Amino acid sequence: MSDGVFSDEPTRLADTIVRIFADQVGSFTPVTGPGRNRVELVAGADAQDDCAVFRFSGDHELVVGSDYVRGPKFRLYEMGHLDEYDLGHYLVAANVSDIAAMGAKPIGLLSVVRYPPEMTDLVFTRVMEGIRDACALFGCPNVGGDIGGAERLILTASAFGVCPAGGSLLRSGAKPGDVVCLTAPTGLAGAAMAYLRAGVPDASIDQDHLKTALTNWKRPVARVGEGLVLSGSGVVTSCQDTSDGLKATLESIARASGIGIEVHEEAVPVPAAVNAIASHLDLDPLVLVMGDSVDFELVFTAPAEVEESLAERLDFHRIGVVTEQEGVVLVRADGRRTGLPGKAWRHTPDETGDRRT
Amino acid sequence: MSDGVFSDEPTRLADTIVRIFADQVGSFTPVTGPGRNRVELVAGADAQDDCAVFRFSGDHELVVGSDYVRGPKFRLYEMGHLDEYDLGHYLVAANVSDIAAMGAKPIGLLSVVRYPPEMTDLVFTRVMEGIRDACALFGCPNVGGDIGGAERLILTASAFGVCPAGGSLLRSGAKPGDVVCLTAPTGLAGAAMAYLRAGVPDASIDQDHLKTALTNWKRPVARVGEGLVLSGSGVVTSCQDTSDGLKATLESIARASGIGIEVHEEAVPVPAAVNAIASHLDLDPLVLVMGDSVDFELVFTAPAEVEESLAERLDFHRIGVVTEQEGVVLVRADGRRTGLPGKAWRHTPDETGDRRT
Numbered sequence: 001m002s003d004g005v006f007s008d009e010p011t012r013l014a015d016t017i018v019r020i021f022a023d024q025v026g027s028f029t030p031v032t033g034p035g036r037n038r039v040e041l042v043a044g045a046d047a048q049d050d051c052a053v054f055r056f057s058g059d060h061e062l063v064v065g066s067d068y069v070r071g072p073k074f075r076l077y078e079m080g081h082l083d084e085y086d087l088g089h090y091l092v093a094a095n096v097s098d099i100a101a102m103g104a105k106p107i108g109l110l111s112v113v114r115y116p117p118e119m120t121d122l123v124f125t126r127v128m129e130g131i132r133d134a135c136a137l138f139g140c141p142n143v144g145g146d147i148g149g150a151e152r153l154i155l156t157a158s159a160f161g162v163c164p165a166g167g168s169l170l171r172s173g174a175k176p177g178d179v180v181c182l183t184a185p186t187g188l189a190g191a192a193m194a195y196l197r198a199g200v201p202d203a204s205i206d207q208d209h210l211k212t213a214l215t216n217w218k219r220p221v222a223r224v225g226e227g228l229v230l231s232g233s234g235v236v237t238s239c240q241d242t243s244d245g246l247k248a249t250l251e252s253i254a255r256a257s258g259i260g261i262e263v264h265e266e267a268v269p270v271p272a273a274v275n276a277i278a279s280h281l282d283l284d285p286l287v288l289v290m291g292d293s294v295d296f297e298l299v300f301t302a303p304a305e306v307e308e309s310l311a312e313r314l315d316f317h318r319i320g321v322v323t324e325q326e327g328v329v330l331v332r333a334d335g336r337r338t339g340l341p342g343k344a345w346r347h348t349p350d351e352t353g354d355r356r357t
Numbered sequence: 358m359s360d361g362v363f364s365d366e367p368t369r370l371a372d373t374i375v376r377i378f379a380d381q382v383g384s385f386t387p388v389t390g391p392g393r394n395r396v397e398l399v400a401g402a403d404a405q406d407d408c409a410v411f412r413f414s415g416d417h418e419l420v421v422g423s424d425y426v427r428g429p430k431f432r433l434y435e436m437g438h439l440d441e442y443d444l445g446h447y448l449v450a451a452n453v454s455d456i457a458a459m460g461a462k463p464i465g466l467l468s469v470v471r472y473p474p475e476m477t478d479l480v481f482t483r484v485m486e487g488i489r490d491a492c493a494l495f496g497c498p499n500v501g502g503d504i505g506g507a508e509r510l511i512l513t514a515s516a517f518g519v520c521p522a523g524g525s526l527l528r529s530g531a532k533p534g535d536v537v538c539l540t541a542p543t544g545l546a547g548a549a550m551a552y553l554r555a556g557v558p559d560a561s562i563d564q565d566h567l568k569t570a571l572t573n574w575k576r577p578v579a580r581v582g583e584g585l586v587l588s589g590s591g592v593v594t595s596c597q598d599t600s601d602g603l604k605a606t607l608e609s610i611a612r613a614s615g616i617g618i619e620v621h622e623e624a625v626p627v628p629a630a631v632n633a634i635a636s637h638l639d640l641d642p643l644v645l646v647m648g649d650s651v652d653f654e655l656v657f658t659a660p661a662e663v664e665e666s667l668a669e670r671l672d673f674h675r676i677g678v679v680t681e682q683e684g685v686v687l688v689r690a691d692g693r694r695t696g697l698p699g700k701a702w703r704h705t706p707d708e709t710g711d712r713r714t
Binding site: 043048049050052054056059060062065067101104110111114143146157158160161165166168171172240256 | 410416422425
């Protein structure tokens with residue numbers, strides 16, 4: 001495909017969409033649950049019908065969610081730190097992460113890609129390739145959506161997943177005495193963003209640390225496998241992804257479950273790259289770890305007595321415990337009890353500069 | 358709620374979304390198929406979890422689709438002919454219509470509503486009320502989505518439906534000899550739009566006709582019941598909604614099925630209101646009936662021998678027949694064979710003035 005071509009919508013459907021999303025029709029077998037649980041893709045994106053069609057057998061729960069990505073109003077995209085392929089990839093990761101947080105197996109994604117007149121076929125194809133590659137990475141076919149014009153690039157999607165009946169992980173089941181766990185350290189995405197926003201590159205910062213943070217932020221991974229293990233264990237009482245930041249996630253689980261959470265400072269993992277960038281920017285690393293860092297890790301709660309058996313099947317960090325007393329507090333190394341550092345989740349209507357979804 | 362309030366996203370979730378979409382959790386039983394086909398909503402929009410959850414039993418097909426609505430770049434909204442409530446309503450109708458066209462029963466909708474800083478809580482609530490009321494009208498709960506800021510209002514949604522395994526109606530099954538049918542006359546939405554675009558109101562036009570056209574255009578109806586009857590009949594060979602216009606729909610079915618369609622001019626219903634507006638604007642009424650009129654009627658094909666028995670269960674108009682020879686032709690009253698009048702479906706990237714989705 002040569003650059004500089006502006007095809008209309010039917011042409012882009014026929015030449016780009018059908019080509020990129022062909023050969024997806026097939027069957028999925030959820031990795032958990034009895035053998036008769038089966039989902040088959042009957043008509044996908046390349047069918048170009050009114051809707052995609054999945055065929056079910058057995059007793060499933062269907063899990064569905066939508067996430068919008070800010071696209072060109074995302075300041076770091078405008079600054080050139082992300083290209084259109086990255087945005088397509090990110091759109092999928094954000095949507096599949098919500099499915100993972102429910103403990104479900106992703107079975108399909110609908111992507112809405114509306115593009116401005118100045119977007120060529122080549123650039124449009126880059127968006128769709130980012131979507132395709134991320135879908136392949138997470139085992140979640142792009143089964144359709146809506147493409148067409150708009151005055152600027154608009155990206156939004158819906159993802160679907162299945163799990164055995166009763167298997168989905170909600171935010172609302174945490175119980176006093178439960179342990180509070182995190183699948184992997186957070187803060188890398190937030191550190192990358194803080195570094196880029198600060199503006200001036202600095203050779204004094206360790207380049208490996210910088211690369212780790214930037215890569216994690218550009219190519220976030222939805223924790224699909226981890227979510228399936230958590231759901232399959234049958235013991236997890238609540239779960240949520242950290243797409244609004246660790247602090248927001250803990251507060252959301254506490255609120256939904258009507259309980260409190262005590263986070264132990266010493267137990268919170270801080271990646272070396274986050275320490276390096278925090279020191280460079282003269283920030284408390286915990287601000288980056290707890291704040292609005294979009295890492296797509298999973299926070300979950302489970303009874304204390306199953307922690308050991310869960311640890312045999314999954315890597316995670318126990319960062320605190322569930323309390324009867326409502327509210328989320330940080331217990332510092334010296335025993336002081338404070339609020340959690342970091343920005344709370346408050347998307348205000350004029351806050352269009354970030355990529356939180 | 359008083360006007361002039363600009364709450365942030367968590368507040369709008371808590372105060373508007375939870376209030377408007379509470380009490381939806383319950384169960385649905387698809388109207389077709391064996392009794393063990395059951396879908397239950399376990400967690401909806403008011404749960405505010407990562408995703409909504411439906412529980413399935415029996416052998417279903419899940420049907421999913423997404424439609425974007427142009428919102429404020431829709432010229433007639435900018436001209437004041439539609440308000441935010443209308444846009445919310447329309448968003449649901451457009452998405453549910455795709456489910457109806459598949460012959461499935463709608464079970465849920467995810468709505469993405471991103472709003473500009475200048476949109477107050479009162480106006481935001483109007484959007485959500487339009488969504489809520491349309492969801493109630495079509496029996497399709499709003500189970501979640503994504504809200505938050507953007508530099509302008511962005512509306513997109515995904516809808517889900519179920520039907521018994523093998524029951525979904527694709528575009529690709531039409532066979533030579535089939536009759537081509539339409540659930541109700543088209544052209545009213547296109548006529549309303551053409552009239553409004555012409556700009557100057559004219560007292561000489563019959564006000565009842567005008568009202569009929571405007572009402573049909575402002576409050577489109579997704580043909581859910583009709584789709585279920587068509588799917589349940591087991592004889593329909595293809596089906597599609599007319600959301601891109603009747604001409605585009607016929608061409609799409611012909612292309613997907615690898616057949617041709619002969620449309621008989623005398624058989625194509627032309628509403629009196631369309632005739633009145635066409636005459637007022639000095640247009641061929643068939644241009645409005647066939648063109649890019651967004652009416653959400655259903656076009657379907659079925660073997661000629663079942664036409665009579667279908668007619669006992671559903672009102673429709675037979676407008677033509679399927680031919681072996683590819684292409685779509687209009688057979689005029691005098692026997693002449695021509696192409697179909699009306700604009701073909703070509704959303705180009707700069708075409709942001711209409712409401713087609």
